[in-house]
Amino acid sequence: MITILDTIVKHKITEIQLKKEFFPTSYLESSVLFERTCFSLSKNLKNSTSGIIAEHKRRSPSKPNINQNLYVNEVVLGYKKAGACGSSVLTDNSFFGGSLEDLQLARASVNLPLLRKDFTIDEYQILEAKAHGADAILLIAAILTPQQVLNFTKLAHQLGLEVLLEVHNEEELQVNLNAPVQLIGVNNRNLKTFEVSTEISKNLAEKIPEEMVKISESGLKSVNDIIELREFGYRGFLIGETFMKTDNPGASAKKLIDEIESK
Numbered sequence: 403m404i405t406i407l408d409t410i411v412k413h414k415i416t417e418i419q420l421k422k423e424f425f426p427t428s429y430l431e432s433s434v435l436f437e438r439t440c441f442s443l444s445k446n447l448k449n450s451t452s453g454i455i456a457e458h459k460r461r462s463p464s465k466p467n468i469n470q471n472l473y474v475n476e477v478v479l480g481y482k483k484a485g486a487c488g489s490s491v492l493t494d495n496s497f498f499g500g501s502l503e504d505l506q507l508a509r510a511s512v513n514l515p516l517l518r519k520d521f522t523i524d525e526y527q528i529l530e531a532k533a534h535g536a537d538a539i540l541l542i543a544a545i546l547t548p549q550q551v552l553n554f555t556k557l558a559h560q561l562g563l564e565v566l567l568e569v570h571n572e573e574e575l576q577v578n579l580n581a582p583v584q585l586i587g588v589n590n591r592n593l594k595t596f597e598v599s600t601e602i603s604k605n606l607a608e609k610i611p612e613e614m615v616k617i618s619e620s621g622l623k624s625v626n627d628i629i630e631l632r633e634f635g636y637r638g639f640l641i642g643e644t645f646m647k648t649d650n651p652g653a654s655a656k657k658l659i660d661e662i663e664s665k
């Protein structure tokens with residue numbers, strides 16, 4: 403069966419091939435942002451009482467219209483004012499309606515750690531992330547070999563970017579345990595079926611090495627979700643739709659963060 407993930411990856415391969423032909427890596431390396439010193443998402447998470455990483459997401463394959471009316475710079479500024487630890491910016495265009503320009507605009511408007519949220523399958527995208535102002539990149543175990551995870555992590559670290567390694571089951575975690583990543587994300591959403599359950603985070607928690615900052619991703623809605631997951635050792639919570647489906651994502655992030663902090 404061909405899954406949506408297969409389709410996305412297929413598009414990415416073509417997209418990157420084309421980009422590589424027209425924009426050599428020297429073009430990316432000449433960006434004024436290429437030399438900047440990154441902010442640390444892992445440090446922010448360790449020092450935070452809420453652990454919220456708030457995402458900018460217009461749409462997704464499972465939700466064709468979350469919110470297409472907002473300006474990315476205003477959204478991330480709202481997240482910053484709300485007290486989020488960092489922000490995640492979708493840069494995939496075909497399936498999520500995001501762009502590298504979104505990332506760049508987000509960078510221009512906040513001094514918050516920014517995660518480039520995309521389907522990384524080539525080192526070229528890691529250079530792109532740095533050139534457009536990211537502080538961290540996402541690596542999705544389901545679409546990479548352990549060797550790729552190692553190589554991509556090494557390159558990201560050379561560029562001063564942190565890596566969030568996303569897993570969805572025990573096998574993906576076990577085969578990548580030797581990757582020296584700071585952040586490990588458990589996606590509650592199965593990217594092949596779109597099913598969402600926080601049980602995934604709960605079940606994998608004890609298998610994740612202590613030294614990694616544990617992040618629970620997707621489908622999180624309420625203060626209770628967060629409090630529960632904290633008991634399993636999670637320090638970070640990646641939330642998109644719950645905030646983005648409102649007219650004022652910053653205000654809804656603030657409401658949740660205030661609730662968490664008052665518990």
Ligand SMILES: O=P(O)(O)OC[C@@H](O)[C@@H](O)c1c[nH]c2ccccc12
Nearest residue numbers: 589619620621622640641642643644
């Ligand atoms: O909107 P949600 O359910 O709060 O989820 C946010 C984030 O976890 C989700 O966008 C995500 C997690 N991993 C991904 C990989 C690719 C694209 C998107 C994602």
